[in-house]
Structure formats: C-alpha cells, structure tokens
Amino acid sequence: MPDMATIGALLGSVKTATEIAKFIRESDVSIERAELKLKVADLISTLADVKMELVELQEAFAAKDERIRELEEAFQAKDSLVRRWDAYYIPDADGAPIGAxxxxxxxxxxxxxxxxxxxxxxYRIRVCIGCGHRYENRLAGDIAPPKMEEGEA
Ligand SMILES: [Zn+2]
Structure with missing residues (x-):
C-alpha cells in the first residue's frame, strides 16, 4: 500500500525534524553560529519533506474519497437495472426493462x-462508450414502450 509507505516516510521526517529542533534547544550558548545555521537549514529541508509527503497523502485520500463515492452510488443503484438478453435496462413502473x-x-x-x-x-452492432465491448444489436437494442400513450393518435 503506497499510502502506508507515505505515512511511514512522513513519521520519519517528523521524527528527524523533532530531533533537530531538540538539538538546537539543548545546545548551550557556545554552539558555533555556523553549526546552528546548518541545523536550521536541515530543519527547513526536513519540513519541506513533511509538506511534500502530506500533499501525497492528501491526493491519495482524495482519490479514495472519489472511489468510495462511486461505490456508494453503485451500491445504492445495484437493483436499479434489470437485465434482458445481453444488456441492462432501467425498469419501468412494473419492473420491465425499457429504453436504451x-x-x-x-x-x-x-x-x-x-x-x-x-x-x-x-448498424447491427452496439458498442459500449466505456469499455468498447461490442454487442449484437438484436440482443442489446432499445426497448420501446409496449403501447403508445393515450391521446397521441
Ligand atoms: Zn462497457
């Protein structure tokens, strides 16, 4: 799982940043100014890593949220289509397949x-707009309503 690896790297970077900050805090006044500057530069670089790792996690979470949303939609709609021959259809009020x-x-x-x-x-072939799978039109065609609506003639 790449997310777990990113979290591991993130925790490692936070630990490094904390150790550098502790070193700076615990250094006595005699610490060389040059050494102090070096430690602060290390700290800034480590914090930049933390930021990058957080962005990666943010993207991974966004992708997961999107996938969860898709699956929830699919779950709610799971009984919403009925099959006839080689295709699924939206059912009419009586549960019979109808339409495209x-x-x-x-x-x-x-x-x-x-x-x-x-x-x-x-013309006798139907093609899926998503996966490109091909279907025989007579087994996956449009299903017209059984009767015309009243008052149309
Ligand atoms: Zn398809």
Whole structure:
C-alpha cells in the first residue's frame, strides 16, 4: 500500500525534524553560529519533506474519497437495472426493462452505468462508450414502450 509507505516516510521526517529542533534547544550558548545555521537549514529541508509527503497523502485520500463515492452510488443503484438478453435496462413502473441499453460488462465489473451506442460502420452492432465491448444489436437494442400513450393518435 503506497499510502502506508507515505505515512511511514512522513513519521520519519517528523521524527528527524523533532530531533533537530531538540538539538538546537539543548545546545548551550557556545554552539558555533555556523553549526546552528546548518541545523536550521536541515530543519527547513526536513519540513519541506513533511509538506511534500502530506500533499501525497492528501491526493491519495482524495482519490479514495472519489472511489468510495462511486461505490456508494453503485451500491445504492445495484437493483436499479434489470437485465434482458445481453444488456441492462432501467425498469419501468412494473419492473420491465425499457429504453436504451447499458453495458453488462461495465455494470457487472465496474458498477458503472454506461450506454451502448450504434457502431458507426455496422448498424447491427452496439458498442459500449466505456469499455468498447461490442454487442449484437438484436440482443442489446432499445426497448420501446409496449403501447403508445393515450391521446397521441
Ligand atoms: Zn462497457
């Protein structure tokens, strides 16, 4: 886990900074000015490392938050699609699949709802916009509503 390594490095840097600061505090007045300056420079350099390691951790946490958000969304939506043949669909009020198809691979593996679009060269093929998986259109086509709405004719 890279995050654990970063935390380990961060703790090491903080320990080094603390030791340098203690050395400066405990030095008696006879400490050479040049040596003192050197120690302060070490301290500043170590604090710069701490800052860099914190930025790395901040980025790692942000990425984890994003992934958690995606998984929570997927978890809440896990029963929201119904399968028919080679695709998933949003169910109508009675739970029957309707409308445009979603990729089976992306939903089952990545828990992401990704549309299937027509291949520009082969009309009988549907392609996932996410993973590029190809589907036979007759097994993954649009499903029209069973009847027209009243008052339309
Ligand atoms: Zn896909």
């Amino acid at each position: 198809p979603f990729c089976v691979r992306c939903w089952d593996i990545d828990h992401k709802q990704r549309r299937l679009v027509h291949d520009s060269k082969e």
